Amino acid sequence: MSTGSSTGSGGSRVAVITGSDSGIGRAAAVRLAQDGMDIGITWHADRDGAEETAALVRDTGQRAAVRHLDLTRLPEAAEVVDQLADDLGRIDVLVNNAGTGTRTPFVDLDFPTVRDVLDIDLLGPFLCSQRAARRMIDQGDGGSFVNVTSVHEHQPRVGAAPYCAAKGGLGLLTQVMALELAEHGIRVNAVAPGEIATPMTGQEDEDVNAAPRPGVPLRRPGDAREVASVIAFLAGDESTYVTGASWAIDGGMLRMGPQAGSHLPDDSWRRV
Template identity: 60%
Template structure:
């Protein structure tokens, strides 16, 4: 069974459906879009999987562990956790309010930590050589002006991924990060838009990504084929990070 947080839309939904098609039952969580989560569950069931849906608000950082345990109890046998749920804020550093800073870090970093710790404890207790996959961002690796809290949270989650990989390896549990660039999802304002029709001259591939392209990597990292892969961060950005040197040359 796989738990995918934030699976009511976007990358989370695509990941849950991809895992269902790979043979996993799926635990689905939502924050403010219960109908979206039910749609994800319907797609998972159409792929032959069982699905359970729970509400998750990671601004209450202790709730993450309880929801992971509840989904484990509902479906049994947790093998995979995918941390997708997240939020962001576009506020200049000098204007950043402490409450906003704390909210972003609670959801994107501390919430992911509590979910991962609960999942890992269940896996260790059951003797399962499981998989934990943290969806970060290209801004795990490079800064973004006006996004101090978001970059700090995603950078922190990237390094947490490596610590978890070191400590959980003795239990046969692998931990990896997936770092998307611009993906056509509700978070980027491109919900239900065909990515190939959106022009992005600053990205070498010339377009944003499709959530299913990220989900395919998640499904691979959850599969037996990735059993020797741990502590890595896989960038899925159409080559965007490769443009830093090119931008400098043009300037």
């Protein structure tokens, strides 16, 4: 059974990363390129950002291909996975990173908002993964999926009903995929970030050590590169006996149980 060490026509493995125009997606693209992979990049609203990511990938000596992806246009949007696999010769890794959310009370949510969040955060990854899995099975030498969920795969948050529903669903989808694809040498895992300094949280390129978070045991937000390092581990050859797992990258926040929250105003919880 393959451990995922095969190479594409250009001599490199190929990773497709959705939503890689900024944030965690960009950090993952650069890190996987540094690990010797060619990278398929997608963008929704920021084409310039995607081209900047592509330039960073090419600076490492790896190939990059860029495609537009709008996961509210399903099922046809998932064709981008095949297009990028054709551009780069194959697909060995799919990182389902593109995502969105909302901060709206449950009773005030409108149907179009709920549908968009579920399409982007759950149904889009489902359909993109189907296309990548079929390719990997046909290639016959394994592969790896990394689904970017959230700490809210595991714990709820007020005002985030569709986001939590989608990320929880993606977490269980990860487990089902891991069971069904294992016989093909394909591994499927999730990373579950907490608060990460990205455009989604309005903190891209900030010094995370300068943003105190009393409610997080490590006292700060995370850096996108810290998430990318775990994605790289799960996508690579050092994790070949890991599948069906969800890796929290949250500075210890989930260990807070019912107290968890990056919004806590002080350190009083640290003392009896």
